[in-house]
Amino acid sequence: MGQFPKTRLRRLRRTEGIRRLVRESRLAPEQLVYPIFVAPGRNARQPIRSMPGISRVSVDLLGEEARIAEKLGLGGLLLFGVPDDKDATGSSGRSPDGLIPRAIESIKSAAPGVLVITDVCLCDYTDHGHCGVLRNGEVDNDATLPLLVEQALSHALAGADVVAPSDMMDGRVAAIRQGLDEAGFPQTAILSYAAKYASAFYGPFREAAQNAPKQGDRKGYQMDPANAREALREVALDLDEGADMVMVKPAIAYLDVVRQVRDRFDVPVLAYNVSGEYSMIQAAAAQGFIDGRRAMWETLTSIRRAGADAIVTYFALEAAKALAGS
Ligand code: PBG
Numbered sequence: 001m002g003q004f005p006k007t008r009l010r011r012l013r014r015t016e017g018i019r020r021l022v023r024e025s026r027l028a029p030e031q032l033v034y035p036i037f038v039a040p041g042r043n044a045r046q047p048i049r050s051m052p053g054i055s056r057v058s059v060d061l062l063g064e065e066a067r068i069a070e071k072l073g074l075g076g077l078l079l080f081g082v083p084d085d086k087d088a089t090g091s092s093g094r095s096p097d098g099l100i101p102r103a104i105e106s107i108k109s110a111a112p113g114v115l116v117i118t119d120v121c122l123c124d125y126t127d128h129g130h131c132g133v134l135r136n137g138e139v140d141n142d143a144t145l146p147l148l149v150e151q152a153l154s155h156a157l158a159g160a161d162v163v164a165p166s167d168m169m170d171g172r173v174a175a176i177r178q179g180l181d182e183a184g185f186p187q188t189a190i191l192s193y194a195a196k197y198a199s200a201f202y203g204p205f206r207e208a209a210q211n212a213p214k215q216g217d218r219k220g221y222q223m224d225p226a227n228a229r230e231a232l233r234e235v236a237l238d239l240d241e242g243a244d245m246v247m248v249k250p251a252i253a254y255l256d257v258v259r260q261v262r263d264r265f266d267v268p269v270l271a272y273n274v275s276g277e278y279s280m281i282q283a284a285a286a287q288g289f290i291d292g293r294r295a296m297w298e299t300l301t302s303i304r305r306a307g308a309d310a311i312v313t314y315f316a317l318e319a320a321k322a323l324a325g326s
Contacts, residue, residue, distance in 0.1 A: 025304040027297075029073040029323055033117065033270070034316035036065060037080050037208050038103045050204035051275055052282045054314050056082055059102045063110030072320040075310050076115030078164065079103050081124050082209050089133050090125030094150040101158035108159050117162040117191060118155040120148055120176070129213040131167040131221060139221055141169045148172050149179035156185040164247070166193040168221040170237075177242035191270065192243035195231035195257055198222035201250045201276030208275065231257045235265055243267075247312070250274040252299060255306040262307025271303045273313035293322070 012022050039046060039056035046056045057065060069077055081099040083092045092098055104116050122144065123131040132144030144167065152163040163180075165172050173192050180188050198219045206212040223230060231254075235246050246265070248258045249272035258271050281299065285292025296315050303311050313319070 025301050027300055027304060027319065027323065029316075029320035030075045031304070031310045032074055032300075032316040032320055033076045033078050033310060033312040034069060034074055035078045035080060035312060035314060036062070036103075037082050038062070038099045039082050040084050040099065048204070048208040050207045051279050051314065052286065053318075054208065054278075056208065059099065059106050062103050062106040066107040066111035066114045068317070070111040070114050072317065072324060074114070074316055074320055076117050076162070077107065078117045078119060078312055080119045080209055083125060086125055086127040088127060089147060090122035090151075093122060093125035094147065094154055096154050096157060098154065100160075101154055104155065104158040104160055115161050116159065117164050118152075118160045120152045120155065120163050120165040121167040122147060122151075123167070123211040123213075124209050126211075128215065129211050130216075131218065132169055137216075139169075141171070141221075144169050145172055145175040149175050152176045152188075153179055153183055153185070156180055156183070156188040160188065162189045162191050162245075164191040164193060166196060166249075168193070168196050168218075168223070171241070173238045173243045174241035189244040190242060191245040191247060192238040193249055193272070194235045194238040194243065194246040195248045195254070195261065196222050197225050197250065197254060199225065199250050199253070199274070199276070201253065201274045203276050204279040205275035225253070228257050228260060232260060232264055235261050239265065239267060245270060247272055248308075249312075250277060251303045251306075251308070251311070252277050255302060258303065258306040258308050268309045269307060270310045270312060271306070271308040273299065273303060273311055273315065275314065278314040293318075 012018050037056040039058050041058045042060050044058035048054050079100055083099050085092045100118055121131050123129055130139050132139040155163050245268040247270040248254055251271040251273045262269050281292055281295045284290045
């Protein structure tokens with residue numbers, strides 16, 4: 001590649017003009033998916049203490065959010081329900097007139113072009129906070145599957161474009177694919193949270209969604225942070241079962257996994273820049289320890305550089321607004 005002084009790599013770093021020309025990883029609004037926490041009630045916007053800038057929003061206000069997403073050209077919205085009514089099997093998550101079906105209708109009627117992705121999992125709807133039903137204190141994989149299918153169907157029926165199972169039960173992608181096909185929704189896509197780790201970085205989300213397990217933890221179903229080869233098995237299985245897209249979650253502490261999944265599988269790969277990753281930057285920036293805006297760009301860029309096609313991130317609005325202004 002040449003030698004100093006003939007070769008000077010600094011030539012291509014001198015000005016923003018030249019840096020922009022040779023930049024390897026780029027960000028665009030359509031690569032950003034914005035998570036929304038849907039709350040009961042009317043005209044409600046409850047700020048989440050642990051996630052500065054993010055609120056739980058009631059269904060009647062979602063049209064506004066959808067129009068903003070449309071105007072900014074975001075890749076999509078990812079919906080989470082935060083209901084009042086929780087029980088042992090998470091039945092409020094399967095109701096055809098539950099929070100998420102109503103949220104989908106509200107978004108689609110305000111901005112039909114906005115892509116709607118829904119999180120499919122029991123933990124937001126169970127009183128014990130686990131992602132499946134319990135039997136003798138343990139999450140029962142196979143008994144959970146039909147409940148996930150029902151939940152996914154209620155979303156598809158309301159017009160969800162993509163359902164995204166995040167529960168980490170074995171076999172759920174196959175069950176959901178079969179359920180959707182049999183019910184007449186062969187076009188509803190599945191984004192599987194294929195490699196989802198048992199992570200401390202979900203901390204702020206658990207306050208946002210009020211879904212922390214009352215007892216125990218999620219290590220019996222979410223992955224061990226030490227394992228990368230196992231992530232590739234998870235992805236292979238989910239693709240075999242019919243997943244259209246796969247996700248790695250969290251993003252920042254798992255960029256090596258994003259890269260390996262990217263290199264190994266020719267399917268769309270998403271990464272979830274989770275609540276803790278967001279809140280750490282916000283908290284440090286609020287104290288003046290780091291430049292929050294620059295840390296956001298660096299974070300999102302690193303996820304793209306690792307090979308993610310799209311990023312689920314609480315920074316989506318801020319980043320897309322900045323991109324529109326630049
Ligand atoms: C629930 C779910 C979680 C997240 C997305 N879906 C939390 C968990 O598994 O405890 C975390 C998202 C975030 O931290 O931003 N299945």
